[in-house]
Amino acid sequence: MKKRKMYFRMITASLMRRRSRMLVALLAIMIGATILSGLVTIYYDVPRQMGAQFRSYGANMIFTAEDEDFTLADVEQGLSYIRDDELVGVAPYHYESVRIHERVVMAAATEMEGAKKTSPFWAVSGRWPQAGGEIMVGASVAETFRLREGDAVTVAYTPEGQLGDAEEVVWDNTLDFTVVGILDTGGSEEDYVYMSLEDMQKLTDKDISLDVCELSVQTTSDRLSQYAEQISEDVAGIHARLVKRVTQSETTVLSKLQALVLLVTIVVLALTMICVATTMTAVVAERRKEIGLRKALGASDGSIIMEFMGEGLMLGGIGGILGSVLGFVFAQAVSVSVFNSSISFRFVLLPVTVIVSVIVTGIACLMPIRSATNVDPALVLKGE
Amino acid sequence: MSLLELKNVSKIYGDLHALDHVSLKVEKGEWVAIMGPSGSGKSTMMNIIGCMDKPTEGEVLLDGVDIAKESAKNLTTIRRDKIGLIFQQFHLVSYLTALENVMVAQYYHSVPDEKEAMEALERVGLADRARHLPSQLSGGEQQRVCVARALINYPEIILADEPTGNLDEANEEIVVELFRKLHEEGTTLIVVTHDPEVAEVAQRTLVLRNGRLDHERINENFTGHMKLN
Numbered sequence: 001m002k003k004r005k006m007y008f009r010m011i012t013a014s015l016m017r018r019r020s021r022m023l024v025a026l027l028a029i030m031i032g033a034t035i036l037s038g039l040v041t042i043y044y045d046v047p048r049q050m051g052a053q054f055r056s057y058g059a060n061m062i063f064t065a066e067d068e069d070f071t072l073a074d075v076e077q078g079l080s081y082i083r084d085d086e087l088v089g090v091a092p093y094h095y096e097s098v099r100i101h102e103r104v105v106m107a108a109a110t111e112m113e114g115a116k117k118t119s120p121f122w123a124v125s126g127r128w129p130q131a132g133g134e135i136m137v138g139a140s141v142a143e144t145f146r147l148r149e150g151d152a153v154t155v156a157y158t159p160e161g162q163l164g165d166a167e168e169v170v171w172d173n174t175l176d177f178t179v180v181g182i183l184d185t186g187g188s189e190e191d192y193v194y195m196s197l198e199d200m201q202k203l204t205d206k207d208i209s210l211d212v213c214e215l216s217v218q219t220t221s222d223r224l225s226q227y228a229e230q231i232s233e234d235v236a237g238i239h240a241r242l243v244k245r246v247t248q249s250e251t252t253v254l255s256k257l258q259a260l261v262l263l264v265t266i267v268v269l270a271l272t273m274i275c276v277a278t279t280m281t282a283v284v285a286e287r288r289k290e291i292g293l294r295k296a297l298g299a300s301d302g303s304i305i306m307e308f309m310g311e312g313l314m315l316g317g318i319g320g321i322l323g324s325v326l327g328f329v330f331a332q333a334v335s336v337s338v339f340n341s342s343i344s345f346r347f348v349l350l351p352v353t354v355i356v357s358v359i360v361t362g363i364a365c366l367m368p369i370r371s372a373t374n375v376d377p378a379l380v381l382k383g384e
Numbered sequence: 385m386s387l388l389e390l391k392n393v394s395k396i397y398g399d400l401h402a403l404d405h406v407s408l409k410v411e412k413g414e415w416v417a418i419m420g421p422s423g424s425g426k427s428t429m430m431n432i433i434g435c436m437d438k439p440t441e442g443e444v445l446l447d448g449v450d451i452a453k454e455s456a457k458n459l460t461t462i463r464r465d466k467i468g469l470i471f472q473q474f475h476l477v478s479y480l481t482a483l484e485n486v487m488v489a490q491y492y493h494s495v496p497d498e499k500e501a502m503e504a505l506e507r508v509g510l511a512d513r514a515r516h517l518p519s520q521l522s523g524g525e526q527q528r529v530c531v532a533r534a535l536i537n538y539p540e541i542i543l544a545d546e547p548t549g550n551l552d553e554a555n556e557e558i559v560v561e562l563f564r565k566l567h568e569e570g571t572t573l574i575v576v577t578h579d580p581e582v583a584e585v586a587q588r589t590l591v592l593r594n595g596r597l598d599h600e601r602i603n604e605n606f607t608g609h610m611k612l613n
Contacts, residue, residue: 006487006496010480017479017517293475296436297533298464298492300457378436 011310021286022311025279026319029357032272033323036265037353038330041346043261045331047220049339050254059091059118059214060250061228063238069209070237072197078213078231078238086223088216089117094200094208098193099156099172100145107155108192109200109208118214122189125149126181132199135177138190142182151179155193157203175203221251269360276364280312284368292377301373308369309362316361320354327353385448387412387540387572388433393442393452395428395595402428403439404595410541415563415573415606417583420592426576427545429592433574434543435463447540464493468534472546474526476518482529483514486536493537504532508562524555531562535571542566544575548582560585 015022063070063078075092091114098107112128126149129136135155137147147153156172177199183189201208217224224242231240284291291304299307328345335343388410395403403425410416420426431437432444435451436459444452451462463469468489476485486501505514508528518526527547534542544563548556560582563573575586583589589601 003491003495006491009484010488010491013479013484289475290477293477294488294492295460296434296463296469296475297489298460300460303492376436378431378434 007307007310010307011314014311015314021279021283022315025276025283025312025315026322028272028275028279029316029319029361030322030326032268032275032360033320033353033357034326034330035268035323036272036356037324037327037349038334039261039265039268039327040349040352041328041331041343042334043258043265044346045335045343046257046261047254048218049335049341049343050250050257057249058121058243059089059216060243061215061217061224061240062243063210063213063215063231063240065211066232066237066239069211070213071207071209074235074237075210075213078235078240079215081231081234082215082217082227083219086217086219088218089114090213090215091115091118092197092210092213094197095211096157096200096204098203099158100141100153100193102156103144105141106192107200107203108194109197110194111197112194115194115214118216119185119189121185123184124181125184126179129180129194129196132196132202133175133177134180134195135199136181136183136194137179138192138194139182139184140190141193142179147179147182149179149182153177153179155195155203159205173203173205175199221254269356273360273364276312276361277367280308280365280368281371284308284372287372288375291372291375292379295375296377304373305369308372309365312361312365312369313358316358317354319361320357321350323357324350324353386410386445387414387447388574389443389445390429390433391443391445393429393432393439393444395425395432395437396440401595403432405442406592406595406597407442408590408597410572410574412540412572413567413570414588415567415586416575417586417589418574418576418592419578419580419583419589420598423594424592425595426592428595430543430545430574430576433541434467434469435459465537466540468537468539468542470527470530470534470542470544470547472549474518474523474530474550476526476529476533478518481515481517482510482521482525482532485518485529486533489533489536501532501536504536505529507535507565508532509558522555524551524558527551527555527559528562531559535566539571541572541574544573544577546577547575548577548579556582 063075072092075090079087079090091110094109096107096109097104099105112130116128124136135153141147145153154174154176156174158172177195183194197208217227228240228242231238294304332343335341386409390406390408392405392407393403394401394405406429418426418429428437432439439452442452443450446462446466449462451459454462477488480488482505483498483501486504487496487498490496490501502511502514505511508531510525510528510532513521513525518529521529548559551559563575564585567573573586575582577583584603587603587606589603591598591600
């Protein structure tokens with residue numbers, strides 16, 4: 001039999017036949033590895049999860065015209081720089097002064113599906129416009145004109161050149177709409193009426209240019225800045241910039257959360273190390289006679305270190321494997337309960353957790369094992 | 385040249401002279417018993433001969449080498465290569481089987497050989513108990529495993545410290561019988577004992593008192609067999 005085989009036979013015998021004592025150490029390592037693996041999973045998943053949460057705060061990037069105005073084609077070109085899976089929603093806006101019952105009101109034309117995604121916090125009683133001839137009015141406008149869901153309203157627009165010298169309207173375009181929703185935001189959005197870009201084109205009878213385009217992009221703040229920079233540089237006619245209010249708070253919250261997770265991970269690792277060191281100290285104390293015997297049989301200090309370290313590292317490895325699996329379960333539970341979404345298993349975390357567990361266990365074992373080599377065989381074999 | 389020679393060996397702890405200028409010789413193949421009351425220096429002598437301690441003064445020549453001058457590392461090597469130890473408390477590794485306990489001695493000495501370890505257990509009559517843990521063996525069986533472990537590496541000397549101290553009469557006879565066989569095969573035996581019956585079986589008995597060699601008895605009628613009461 002090779003020495004190596006006997007070495008593993010001794011180590012496994014020690015672990016398997018002294019289960020109660022080793023279970024304590026294994027449990028300590030496993031809990032440490034579970035929390036480590038779980039927190040690291042959360043650490044990497046938090047930006048994605050929080051990013052999704054932050055999208056509910058609305059657009060985090062806007063396109064504006066570099067000089068005068070820009071078109072949907074420019075927007076399309078700008079969007080080609082952003083990864084599809086990161087793009088949550090796009091809402092191009094064209095603003096125009098219109099009149100309802102001869103009073104001037106600001107009309108915003110947009111793509112409703114995109115606007116829903118870039119402004120998820122908008123509270124609409126009724127529903128969003130879906131077809132031509134449907135309009136959504138801000139709560140303030142609704143109050144002024146006593147409009148309610150289902151009411152008919154005629155919107156008038158005075159084309160250029162149709163305003164007389166005395167500001168009297170020479171010719172008006174009009175379009176009849178049905179109010180399908182009342183928008184309540186508590187902000188200036190309530191002062192607008194909202195229609196589709198197609199209806200706006202019909203009403204104004206001209207090609208629609210855009211005043212602003214809101215985007216909701218789910219990515220890191222660094223990447224978002226990169227996108228903005230690249231689009232502004234490469235796409236003529238568009239100036240892309242970040243909505244600082246959103247991106248800034250997103251970055252701040254994320255960095256604080258990540259720092260917290262990192263801190264907890266370090267504390268947990270330190271606690272695991274202390275726990276393993278304490279258990280290994282107890283193991284060494286408990287096995288002083290055995291160490292004395294092994295030395296009496298001719299074991300060198302190196303052999304003693306190798307054997308105890310082997311046991312420690314094997315425990316570290318087993319604890320690491322169990323911990324990385326349990327860590328995923330832990331991270332999954334946290335993700336589901338906190339963010340209401342599941343996470344995928346990161347296979348790279350398995351070797352990382354095992355290696356970290358083995359290293360932490362190895363460091364924790366150093367001191368107790370060192371004390372094992374100081375055992376005097378003559379004294380312990382006499383029972384002193 | 386004697387296999388073991390102690391020349392004016394003293395071991396002093398503060399004011400206590402655990403061994404006080406002891407000189408003795410043990411020849412190759414000899415069976416020597418060391419007797420004496422508690423505190424007479426038996427254990428100190430056992431530790432020094434077993435390379436687990438060094439004398440304060442004097443020379444300890446084992447196979448011509450003065451082990452008193454060797455480093456701790458060299459003493460470990462000498463102990464591993466030349467000495468087989470048998471303890472009163474057996475000192476078997478609790479989580480290893482009888483067979484594995486024997487193989488541990490091989491592991492530190494050279495290369496573990498399961499077949500050879502099994503043969504050693506056969507010699508002490510424990511082949512059928514080879515896969516048992518120490519907790520599943522009686523005291524006598526554990527001591528026989530300890531004997532098998534001591535002889536597995538063919539040591540120059542087998543050093544037994546109260547080998548029958550924890551055994552009943554039947555097992556005491558079995559162990560002494562094993563010693564007799566080892567002696568017949570040419571193994572040098574040094575047995576520290578309180579038990580006059582065990583000491584009487586040896587060729588020669590050294591009696592220690594207060595750290596000094598008090599007297600020496602030669603067993604004129606040496607047979608290696610215990611006298612049955």
